[in-house]
Amino acid sequence: MAKTLYFPTALWRIEGALSNALSDLEEACWMIEDGDRAGHDWCEAEGYPGYTSYASLDDLPDRHPAFADLLKVLDAQALAFARALHWDTGTARLHCDSLWINILGEGGMHSGHIHPNSVISGTAYVAMPEGAGRLKLEDPRLPMMMAAPPLKDDAPHKRFEYIQPKQGDIIMWESWLRHEVMASRSEDARISVSFNYSLMDERTIPLDDHA
Structure with missing residues (x-):
């Protein structure tokens, strides 16, 4: 008898991809955070535990070259x-x-969610102090499992993975x-830049697009 596993869920991780750009990226994130009044207003209104530019700015690569350089790296890795x-x-x-930028302090977290209308999503990690919040991934089949029993500790695949x-x-x-x-357990800021990729027909992408 042989056990065969089907329907794997892939994660694409590039370790140390930003090592040479971290100082510039962190400086750029704090610069944007300092001047984004609309972003702070949104975070306060929505109870966001920190700062995000998600609802306020959609042109980071035009605001600082560090984001433009990051985007080139992301484009290559997404492909x-x-x-x-x-x-x-x-x-x-x-x-x-x-x-968009995310800055979380002690206790800052982001509850479970997906990214509709996109095909690839992810995060570039600019500052991850000791104790910074982990990334939790959920088995996509979980809603269909219903009466499935819990897994033993030695199971090779878990219902949740913590990275x-x-x-x-x-x-x-x-x-x-x-x-x-x-939730972060660090008093120092957890800084990241998240992103979404969609599939677009060549004819619908503006001529001045970054790629």
Whole structure:
């Protein structure tokens, strides 16, 4: 008898991808945070435990060259991830349609969610002090398991996976994968830049697009 596993869930992790750019990226994140009044107002109104530019700014690569350089790295890695997934995208290509800053302090977290209307999502980790919140990934089959019994501690696959990103890492996943950021136990800021990629027909992408 042989056991065969099907339907794997892929995670694309590039360790230390940002090692040479961390200082510039962190400086750029704090610069944006300092001047983004609309972003702070949104965070206060929504009870966000820190700062995010998600609802206020959609042009980070135009505001600081560190984000423009980051976007070039993300474009290359998103394409490599799509190829590793054996996607047939036809005439469409991957397009980063959102890029935003997240800064979380002690106790800061982000509850479970997915990223609708995207195909690849992920995060670039700019500052990850000791005790910073881990990334929690949920088995996408969980809603269908119903009466499935709990797993033993030695099970090779878990219902939830906990990943501790390192400063300088980039992690990508398919946008339907439910995930969350666990509460940070560090007094120092956890700084990251998250992103979404969608598939767009060549004819619909502006001529001045970054790629």
